[in-house]
Amino acid sequence: xxxxxxxxxxxxxVLNAEIWAKKVCTLQMTANKNxxxxxxxxxxxxxxxxxxxxxxxxxxKTIKTxxxxxxxDCIDQMARxxxxxxx
Numbered sequence: 737x738x739x740x741x742x743x744x745x746x747x748x749x750v751l752n753a754e755i756w757a758k759k760v761c762t763l764q765m766t767a768n769k770n771x772x773x774x775x776x777x778x779x780x781x782x783x784x785x786x787x788x789x790x791x792x793x794x795x796x797k798t799i800k801t802x803x804x805x806x807x808x809d810c811i812d813q814m815a816r817x818x819x820x821x822x823x
Contacts, residue, residue, distance in 0.1 A: 749811045749814075750807055750811070752814065753807055753810040753811045753814055754807070754810075756780055756810060756814050757779065757780050757781035757803065757805070757807075757810045758779060758780070758781070759779065759780050760777055760778070760779060760780075761778045761779055761780045762776075762777075762778045763775070763776070763777050763778075764776045764778075770791060771790075771791030772788070772789060772790055772791055773788075773789040773793075774786065774787070774788055774789070775787040775789065779803075780805075780810065780813070781803035781804070781805045781810055782803050782804030782805045783800060783801050783802060783803045783804070784800070784801045785798065785799070785800045785801075786798070786799045786800075
């Protein structure tokens with residue numbers, strides 16, 4: 737059973753990274769003088785969702801990009817953030 741310990745630990749990290757990757761990293765809104773707004777939501781995996789709102793506060797268009805980080809990159813970033821938090 738101990739021969740699978742490393743695989744189990746890695747799978748645990750992958751599962752945690754998949755949850756972490758879907759969480760919001762930053763949120764930014766830009767308002768124009770004509771009443772339109774652009775909401776940009778960046779997620780921990782590097783993907784970006786941009787929503788374009790008209791002056792009546794209705795969503796006109798939503799664009800979502802693909803993640804820029806792999807699952808191993810997410811695991812590394814999580815470890816760095818955890819180390820920073822414990823510092």
